[in-house]
Each structure stands twice: as structure tokens, then as C-alpha cells.
Amino acid sequence: MVLTAMLPRLLTPGSARRSASVTARNITALKPAYWLVMLGGFLEPVLYLFSIGVGVGALIGDITLPGGQVVDYAVFVAPAMLAASAMSGALSETTFNFFGKMKYWRLYEGVLATPVRPVEIAMGELTWAMMRGNVYSAAFLAIMVAMGLTTPLRALAAFPATILVGFAFGALGMAVSTTLRGWQDFDVINVGQFALFLFSGTFVPATAYPVVLRWLVEVTPLYRAVDLIRGVTTGTAGAGQAVDVVYLLALLAAGLAITGRRMERQLCR
Amino acid sequence: MTSSGYVLEYHLVNYRRTWRGSVLSSLVLPLLTVLGFGLGVGAYVNGGVDGVAYLDWIVPGLIASTAVQTALGEATWPVLSYFEWNKMYFAQASAPLRVTDILGGHLAFMAFRVLTAVAAFLLIAAAFGTLHSPWALAVPPLAVLAGLAVAAPVTAYSAFVTTDSYLAILFRFAVLPMSLFSGVFFPVESLPVALQWVAYALPLWHAVDLSRAATLGLDPGSGALFQVLYLLLWCVGGWLLASWRFRARLVV
Amino acid sequence: MTSLIHARGLVKRFDGFTAVAGIDVDVQAGEAFGFLGPNGAGKSSTMRMIGCVSPPTEGTLEILGLDPRRDGPAIRARLGVCPQTDNLDPELTVRENLTTYARFFGIPRRTARARADELLEFVQLTERADARVEPLSGGMKRRVTIARALVNEPDIVLLDEPTTGLDPQARHLVWERLFRLKKQGVTLVLTTHYMDEAEQLCDRLVVMDGGRIAAEGSPRDLIERYSTREVVELRFATEDQSAYADKLDGIAERVEVLPDRVLLYTDDGDAALAEAQGRALAPASALVRRSSLEDVFLHLTGRTLVD
Incomplete structure (x- = not known):
């Protein structure tokens, strides 16, 4: 598979240790204010769940899944919020923060003067983004169980799926970051991210869209992520979810490979 | 007041470099929301809200929310940056400008941003056929009032903190909850009573309520006057706080 | 090694x-x-x-x-x-x-x-x-x-x-x-x-x-090879320093004219300065100093190092 074919060439003995030292830097940098910011990151999907899932859900009532099951609107929206928060958590760390460290603080120029290589920085940053994101996801799944939006067993099964989603978006985010020219490009990223958030089968099933739009939506990564997690938390997973997993793994491998290569070209000129 | 005019001019000149990005965030984002929520989710809301189609019901709320977001965007990072990073306020303070000119000029620019964003949004709203009353013309001044009602106190806050982590905290713990639970997406009456009162205490709900009455042509009743006065109170209180903070930072 | x-x-x-x-x-x-x-x-x-x-x-x-x-x-x-x-x-x-x-x-x-x-x-x-x-x-x-x-x-x-x-x-x-x-x-x-x-x-x-x-080379080598032991710096109270260059002919091993001063390269700075003053040239300021790498660079490239 793509992943197993590409990674051995990128990684050498000691890579894991060196990536871990990049992750460790971020843990050292944690200061009291960031803990609050992190708590906020967890709060965000929960607020959306209550506002849209419960508040707007009261206006909507039940909704029919593509497979035919009829579920409460909150049951439909909750896994989408989880996927979206795994995405935005991974992206905020790997776009805004990563870009700042690379271009603005020139942090990586210092790191690259050590034995650490570009792809190891990428992996270390990704691991960090995931540590953060996974805490959010686990907490959100617990809330879903508490609100009766999924069963404990399904929540357990959904957790690895959210990790995969986070890793895939993290790798994508870093690859995108290496192509940015300046802070003004973040306006474009924000709009793109928001468009994904609104139209990835998150708030209404993609089947509601006109055919062409629906195809377009179904190739975007967040649609795949929502489809995967919703399949698991509603207990309707099937062959479609296998496609989602392969799609996200490919995204992860491609993102990492592109990031490593582009960082090397930009920082090791 | 001419001196604050010069300050406004500075911000306008500066804006010529960055307006493209703001068009994306203050025009494309609302448009996407109208499509995704108004039309997308609206199709699943049977019978609308209070007999009004969901799209028509949500658009005035989104307009008020956009006004507040636009004002906040300018009252947070730029203010912090002018104090902490590029120190523009200090440069202005070393010119013959008073603190009220510096603050007033920047707030005037925030009002300008709100006005243009809301005007653009109203055109979109009209194109979707969601404006049902000539009272919609009252929305722009109302939006400026609502924008300043949040921008003034938040400017004071941004002048108080020294790192942008606290701005992220403001957005996550105050702005996002306010945006999600102030009757933009669903009626506040369906919230638990205690949370309803929180919504009534914050400025956004009043802006949403007034702007909804305006675009739908509903009679807001005499309570509307108190709502306007309440928003004005936020403006004045915020102005006092902000000029106190600006003075503390700039006049030492 | x-x-x-x-x-x-x-x-x-x-x-x-x-x-x-x-x-x-x-x-x-x-x-x-x-x-x-x-x-x-x-x-x-x-x-x-x-x-x-x-x-x-x-x-x-x-x-x-x-x-x-x-x-x-x-x-x-x-x-x-x-x-x-x-x-x-x-x-x-x-x-x-x-x-x-x-x-x-x-x-x-x-x-x-x-x-x-x-x-x-x-x-x-x-x-x-x-x-x-x-x-x-x-x-x-x-x-x-x-x-x-x-x-x-x-x-x-x-x-x-x-x-x-x-x-x-x-x-x-x-x-x-x-x-x-x-x-x-x-x-x-x-x-x-x-x-x-x-x-x-x-x-x-x-x-x-x-x-x-x-x-x-070592700093000392380079100075010995590409410069003289001492340097006299003369500033004249005029826009065009080069007007004086001809009048300084023969005083030093080498004369460099810069926009704001004239440099005389010689092994005996005091003697060169005395001779310049003997020719009734009245510089606004005069300074005798030891040669430095700045002079080496000037000699090698014809340009000053920090502009």
C-alpha cells in the first residue's frame, strides 16, 4: 500500500526519537493560558452540538439516513461535529501554528541545524496535534454516550476512526502550509474549511444535494470522515466505510511525503 | 473631531492592502451560511419558525451576527497588534492626537467595516427574496449600533491583555456561545430559562430580534426602544472602559 | 594534519x-x-x-x-x-x-x-x-x-x-x-x-x-601583504576630495581617494603627514593610524567594506 511503500524511505533509525523530541518541545511550551485555549477547543463542538443538534434539531425532528434508518437529528449531527472538530483541531495546529513556527519564528531553521530532519519535524508536529485532538475526541464521544446519541461500544469503535481522521487532516494541513505565501492566505483556508464544514453531509445528508454537487461533496475529505464516523456511531458501517478508511490513509501518506519534500526544498536551499 | 478623521483615514489607507481577505470572510462566509443553513437545513424544517420560512427567519439573524463578527475581528487582533506588535497606537500618540481621536478613529473604522459588510449581505438577502419590508433599510444603522456595542468593550479587553491567547479565549468562551445561542439559528425561547436570560443580557440577541422584525416587517412593539437604548448602553460603557484602558497604556 | x-x-x-x-x-x-x-x-x-x-x-x-x-x-x-x-x-x-x-x-x-x-x-x-x-x-x-x-x-x-x-x-x-x-x-x-x-x-x-x-591568510599576513604599516587619513573641507589627490603625489606608497576622505598608505605616517602639511595643504582633519583589514579589503576590491 501507499503508506508502507513510502514511509521506509522517509524514516531512518532514530527518526522516532527525533520526532518525539519535536513533540516534547510543544509539551514544554504549554503554559497556563494554553490550557484554557485547549479547553475552548473541546467546547467548540459541544456548543455546536447543543445549538444545532439540539436547538435546531427541535425544529427538524427526525431525519432519514441514506440506509433508510430514521434517527433523531442530534444523532445525525453529533458524529459530523466530532469529525469536523477532529479536522479543525488538526488543521489549526498544522496550518496556523505550523506556518507561524516555520515562516514567522523561523523555529525550524534552528531545529534543522541539529540531526533532526524535515520529515521528522513534520511527524513530531503531527503527533502533537493528534495528542491534543484525541483528548477532544474522547471527551466528545463520552458526551455523546451520556446524551444517548450512541452506545458505549460504538463510541469505543469510533475513537480509532477519529484518530485516523485527525492524522489525515493534520498531514493535509501541513502540506497546505508549505504552499502558503503569507498570513493573508489564511482567509482562503478559513473559507475553504468553513465550506467543508457546511457541505460535507454534516447538517443535511449529501443525498439532498443536486447530483453533480453531491459527487463533488463525496470526494472531499471531510465528507469521507463524516461518513466513516457516522457509520460507526449509528451502527450502519459497511463497504462504504472501508473506502473511507483507504481514502484517509492515502491522504495521510501523501500529506506527509509532500510536507517532508517541500520543507526540505524551502528550508534546505 | 477632525483629528479622529485623520486616524480613520489611516485605517482606510491600511485597509486598501487587506480588503480582499475581508471580502472573503465578511461576504463569502455569510453567503455559504445562507446556502448551507438557510436552504440546506431549512429544507428539513417543516412549517418554518413561527409561521415564517426558515430561510427568511435565519437571514436577519445571520446579518446581525455578521455585523458583530466583523466588528469583533477589528476590535481584537488589530488592537492587540497596535499596542503590542507594530505599536501603531504609540506612533499615533506621538503625533498631536488625543487618546479619544485614536480610539474614536479606530471605532469609526470598525463602524465602516460593519456598514459595508452588512450592506453587501443585505444585497444577497434581497437576491434570495428574504426581505419582506422597507424597514430592512433600518438594518444598516442597527448593525452599526450592534457592532459598536460589542466592539467598544472588546477593544477595551484587547487593550488590557498582552498575548493573543486571551483573544482566542474570548472567542471560544464568549463570542462562539453568544453566536450559537442568541436566537440566530433557533428561537431562544427553547433554551432553559436561565440561559434565555443570559441571551437577553448579551447584545447579540437584541440585534437579532430587531433586525428580524425589520426584514420581516413585524411590529417590534415599544420594547424595541428599550432594546436600542440597551445597545447604546453597551456602546457608552464600552467607550468609557476603552478610553480608560487606552489612556492607561498611551498616557504614561 | x-x-x-x-x-x-x-x-x-x-x-x-x-x-x-x-x-x-x-x-x-x-x-x-x-x-x-x-x-x-x-x-x-x-x-x-x-x-x-x-x-x-x-x-x-x-x-x-x-x-x-x-x-x-x-x-x-x-x-x-x-x-x-x-x-x-x-x-x-x-x-x-x-x-x-x-x-x-x-x-x-x-x-x-x-x-x-x-x-x-x-x-x-x-x-x-x-x-x-x-x-x-x-x-x-x-x-x-x-x-x-x-x-x-x-x-x-x-x-x-x-x-x-x-x-x-x-x-x-x-x-x-x-x-x-x-x-x-x-x-x-x-x-x-x-x-x-x-x-x-x-x-x-x-x-x-x-x-x-x-x-x-592570518590578519597580520594580509595586512603585511596588501597594505602598509600605517595609514594617514585626511579630510579636506571641500566637496571633491579628488582635487587634492594630485597634490599629494609621491608622499606615500599609494593614495586612495574616497568620497569623504583621502587615505595615504605609508610605513611612516607622521613623516607623510608632515610632508603633506609642508606642501601647504590644510586638511580639515588628519589622523595617523595603523593599517587594518579594512585597508586590505579596499586594496583588494577597490571598495570599502561597510557602506
Whole structure:
């Protein structure tokens, strides 16, 4: 598979240790204010769940899944919020923060003067983004169980799926970051991210869209992520979810490979 | 007041470099929301809200929310940056400008941003056929009032903190909850009573309520006057706080 | 003796622009070696190649007997790098900057911590160990960066413009610390466009101009070879200094006319000055000084170094 074919060439003995030292830097940098910011990151999907899932859900009532099951609107929206928060958590760390460290603080120029290589920085940053994101996801799944939006067993099964989603978006985010020219490009990223958030089968099933739009939506990564997690938390997973997993793994491998290569070209000129 | 005019001019000149990005965030984002929520989710809301189609019901709320977001965007990072990073306020303070000119000029620019964003949004709203009353013309001044009602106190806050982590905290713990639970997406009456009162205490709900009455042509009743006065109170209180903070930072 | 750094015909090109146009360099263990030249001479590009973060376009380069193209990480493990602009981590304290950096080399936490304390002592920043980096002065930040470059006990320390942008007091403090390192036997490779810095710190240096090496030797060698013992600087109270050049004919071995002054190169400055005054030339100011690397550079390239 793509992943197993590409990674051995990128990684050498000691890579894991060196990536871990990049992750460790971020843990050292944690200061009291960031803990609050992190708590906020967890709060965000929960607020959306209550506002849209419960508040707007009261206006909507039940909704029919593509497979035919009829579920409460909150049951439909909750896994989408989880996927979206795994995405935005991974992206905020790997776009805004990563870009700042690379271009603005020139942090990586210092790191690259050590034995650490570009792809190891990428992996270390990704691991960090995931540590953060996974805490959010686990907490959100617990809330879903508490609100009766999924069963404990399904929540357990959904957790690895959210990790995969986070890793895939993290790798994508870093690859995108290496192509940015300046802070003004973040306006474009924000709009793109928001468009994904609104139209990835998150708030209404993609089947509601006109055919062409629906195809377009179904190739975007967040649609795949929502489809995967919703399949698991509603207990309707099937062959479609296998496609989602392969799609996200490919995204992860491609993102990492592109990031490593582009960082090397930009920082090791 | 001419001196604050010069300050406004500075911000306008500066804006010529960055307006493209703001068009994306203050025009494309609302448009996407109208499509995704108004039309997308609206199709699943049977019978609308209070007999009004969901799209028509949500658009005035989104307009008020956009006004507040636009004002906040300018009252947070730029203010912090002018104090902490590029120190523009200090440069202005070393010119013959008073603190009220510096603050007033920047707030005037925030009002300008709100006005243009809301005007653009109203055109979109009209194109979707969601404006049902000539009272919609009252929305722009109302939006400026609502924008300043949040921008003034938040400017004071941004002048108080020294790192942008606290701005992220403001957005996550105050702005996002306010945006999600102030009757933009669903009626506040369906919230638990205690949370309803929180919504009534914050400025956004009043802006949403007034702007909804305006675009739908509903009679807001005499309570509307108190709502306007309440928003004005936020403006004045915020102005006092902000000029106190600006003075503390700039006049030492 | 084998050289720690060995370069032959080293070239660096960026999209058609040649930064380094074929240079030969050998740096021996324990020496302080300098690249001297104006901005754009190719010094920093050379340093980045030596630091194994910029692959050479052409030529051979061996560092510590290894090939940077293949053994980058292994070489960097034994280098200490102090870049031209400080790239310290603004989210960390001074001490954390050193300890997290040590971790990138795989140095155990306990050792890292002990070494950080030692190094902060060395750069005289012990009392700022727990302060954030951001509010520190330029000189302090530079000292933290130098301490960071030493955290892996490197075989070679690369310093790119170590004192550019610092005030005189801070410069002297940095020089003094670097001098101590040199005494301890650490191999220093530095770039500079300051003559006094090169004279203070370097055992041997190359003068670079336009990506090439214009001359090589110890500061004393270079001055002897390319300049005279003393220099007389004359300033005339006129727009055009060159009007006086003819009248100074024969007084000195060589006369250089600059926009704001005239330089007389001679082994006896006082005699030359006396003779100039004997010719009834009345300069607004006159100064006799010893020759410096500035004069070497002027002689080699016809230009002043700092413009």
C-alpha cells in the first residue's frame, strides 16, 4: 500500500526519537493560558452540538439516513461535529501554528541545524496535534454516550476512526502550509474549511444535494470522515466505510511525503 | 473631531492592502451560511419558525451576527497588534492626537467595516427574496449600533491583555456561545430559562430580534426602544472602559 | 594534519544566481577561521553549506571527514550553529530553549539540564534562566543562541555574523566569550563584515568578494601583504576630495581617494603627514593610524567594506 511503500524511505533509525523530541518541545511550551485555549477547543463542538443538534434539531425532528434508518437529528449531527472538530483541531495546529513556527519564528531553521530532519519535524508536529485532538475526541464521544446519541461500544469503535481522521487532516494541513505565501492566505483556508464544514453531509445528508454537487461533496475529505464516523456511531458501517478508511490513509501518506519534500526544498536551499 | 478623521483615514489607507481577505470572510462566509443553513437545513424544517420560512427567519439573524463578527475581528487582533506588535497606537500618540481621536478613529473604522459588510449581505438577502419590508433599510444603522456595542468593550479587553491567547479565549468562551445561542439559528425561547436570560443580557440577541422584525416587517412593539437604548448602553460603557484602558497604556 | 572542513571548487547557485563561485577552504582543528566580506559576498551561503542545511551545487565538501549530502544528520550532530538572526523559541524560557534543543540531539534530559545550567553560567545569564526569551535585549538573545549552539559539545561552532546589530558593549562581551571558547580549543568558523571582529577573533581568514576568495591568510599576513604599516587619513573641507589627490603625489606608497576622505598608505605616517602639511595643504582633519583589514579589503576590491 501507499503508506508502507513510502514511509521506509522517509524514516531512518532514530527518526522516532527525533520526532518525539519535536513533540516534547510543544509539551514544554504549554503554559497556563494554553490550557484554557485547549479547553475552548473541546467546547467548540459541544456548543455546536447543543445549538444545532439540539436547538435546531427541535425544529427538524427526525431525519432519514441514506440506509433508510430514521434517527433523531442530534444523532445525525453529533458524529459530523466530532469529525469536523477532529479536522479543525488538526488543521489549526498544522496550518496556523505550523506556518507561524516555520515562516514567522523561523523555529525550524534552528531545529534543522541539529540531526533532526524535515520529515521528522513534520511527524513530531503531527503527533502533537493528534495528542491534543484525541483528548477532544474522547471527551466528545463520552458526551455523546451520556446524551444517548450512541452506545458505549460504538463510541469505543469510533475513537480509532477519529484518530485516523485527525492524522489525515493534520498531514493535509501541513502540506497546505508549505504552499502558503503569507498570513493573508489564511482567509482562503478559513473559507475553504468553513465550506467543508457546511457541505460535507454534516447538517443535511449529501443525498439532498443536486447530483453533480453531491459527487463533488463525496470526494472531499471531510465528507469521507463524516461518513466513516457516522457509520460507526449509528451502527450502519459497511463497504462504504472501508473506502473511507483507504481514502484517509492515502491522504495521510501523501500529506506527509509532500510536507517532508517541500520543507526540505524551502528550508534546505 | 477632525483629528479622529485623520486616524480613520489611516485605517482606510491600511485597509486598501487587506480588503480582499475581508471580502472573503465578511461576504463569502455569510453567503455559504445562507446556502448551507438557510436552504440546506431549512429544507428539513417543516412549517418554518413561527409561521415564517426558515430561510427568511435565519437571514436577519445571520446579518446581525455578521455585523458583530466583523466588528469583533477589528476590535481584537488589530488592537492587540497596535499596542503590542507594530505599536501603531504609540506612533499615533506621538503625533498631536488625543487618546479619544485614536480610539474614536479606530471605532469609526470598525463602524465602516460593519456598514459595508452588512450592506453587501443585505444585497444577497434581497437576491434570495428574504426581505419582506422597507424597514430592512433600518438594518444598516442597527448593525452599526450592534457592532459598536460589542466592539467598544472588546477593544477595551484587547487593550488590557498582552498575548493573543486571551483573544482566542474570548472567542471560544464568549463570542462562539453568544453566536450559537442568541436566537440566530433557533428561537431562544427553547433554551432553559436561565440561559434565555443570559441571551437577553448579551447584545447579540437584541440585534437579532430587531433586525428580524425589520426584514420581516413585524411590529417590534415599544420594547424595541428599550432594546436600542440597551445597545447604546453597551456602546457608552464600552467607550468609557476603552478610553480608560487606552489612556492607561498611551498616557504614561 | 587532516582538516575538519575541506572544500574544493565549492559552488552554490540559486535559480541562475551564483552565490558562491568556486572556493577552496581548509579549516584545521582548534583554529578560529573567518570569512570576511561585505553583504552578498557569499559568506552565509557558504556557512549554510558547511552547516549541512544547503546542498552544494558543485564541488567537493567534506566536514569531519563525512559527506554532507549523505551524512547530514551525523555531521550536524557534531556542529554548533549560531545563525545570523536569532531563531530562539519565543514560547519557551531561556533554560527551556537550551534543554529542548539538547533533546533534538538525543541528549538525556538530566544531562541536558546540567549542561544548560553550565552554559548559562558561561554566557552570564544564570539569573535570567527562567525568563521568557522575548523581552531580552539583542545582546542577551545572542548569548542565549551561542549557548544553545554549544549544548551538544560540538567539534565545530559555526557563527554567522555573531555581533551584527549589537551595541559596542554587548559586542565586547560576546567577543570575550568566544575568545574563551577558542582558548578551550573549540574550532570556530565565523563570518563577519567587521574588520575589528576578524582581527580580534580569527587566526586565519579568507576575504570573500562576489562569491570568490580574494585573499587568504592570518590578519597580520594580509595586512603585511596588501597594505602598509600605517595609514594617514585626511579630510579636506571641500566637496571633491579628488582635487587634492594630485597634490599629494609621491608622499606615500599609494593614495586612495574616497568620497569623504583621502587615505595615504605609508610605513611612516607622521613623516607623510608632515610632508603633506609642508606642501601647504590644510586638511580639515588628519589622523595617523595603523593599517587594518579594512585597508586590505579596499586594496583588494577597490571598495570599502561597510557602506
